[in-house]
């Protein structure tokens with residue numbers, strides 16, 4: 001056996017049949033000098049590669065590796081402070097900021113104009129499908145030219161997908177949202193908040209950048225809350241557009257008193273969740289802006305009431321995740337209305353955007 005790494009016999013037993021690895025548990029006699037503690041050799045003391053990642057591309061110069069896309073994935077990576085060396089998450093939409101020394105790195109992300117956004121070609125996209133249990137009806141809306149696809153989730157309520165003939169109103173709101181987010185105000189508008197997690201020690205940030213306006217909403221993360229008066233105009237324009245669309249689809253005005261605006265950069269998504277919380281009204285409506293996204297619904301997993309008491313394997317039921325019963329493609333300017341409180345109790349939904357996207361979700365919260 002040899003202890004020189006470059007030797008063919010390194011940690012191998014020499015036998016009449018050739019070299020063999022030392023079997024596990026084989027008793028070996030060690031040279032006491034080999035076992036004595038020794039300092040790390042000088043040439044091994046430093047890590048042979050850079051442990052500090054390069055500064056995020058796209059900052060200041062605006063030249064990201066993907067051509068400076070404002071929603072680019074590299075733009076939500078962290079940053080090692082050039083002043084003090086602290087590693088920082090990307091907390092804020094408009095810049096990197098060091099939590100230790102306050103050093104900043106501006107993001108030169110440009111506003112993505114509405115003109116370049118992909119437009120819907122067909123009313124029903126290829127991603128759209130629903131299980132046989134979900135009844136689908138389509139009708140035209142005369143007041144604001146639009147096609148409404150209504151999906152009835154059994155015993156829960158109806159999901160309306162409102163597809164407008166023109167996205168002119170949405171175009172202006174989309175650009176205004178980006179300008180509001182890129183603005184560098186004294187207090188952050190769009191921020192990634194800490195998740196309420198009991199499985200991770202230390203802070204774990206939500207993927208998306210969010211701002212809550214109106215009545216405070218618990219969500220799964222602590223979101224900054226602003227009054228309607230303090231909120232950027234884009235938020236109020238989105239709320240008004242949602243109110244109008246809901247009134248024309250449901251035939252009755254809903255006085256939403258809360259709106260959550262979430263900005264997604266490339267690669268960010270909203271995983272399975274429901275929108276319920278105490279005091280939530282029966283109608284939840286959301287406006288989609290920017291990149292297309294896929295929205296899906298699936299029944300909540302049935303909980304076995306006495307799984308533990310009967311000694312049954314607790315793993316078994318939770319492993320069988322229900323499959324989605326409804327998927328549809330959201331385009332820029334679309335509005336989704338979830339009508340029926342039971343939807344939030346019986347179903348989870350998720351949204352997977354294809355790139356930079358803003359979703360504004362309005363609710364009624366009774367205090």
Ligand SMILES: [Zn+2]
Pocket residue numbers: 081082083084085086098099100101102103
């Ligand atoms: Zn610093």
Ligand SMILES: [Zn+2]
Pocket residue numbers: 273274275349
């Ligand atoms: Zn939701």
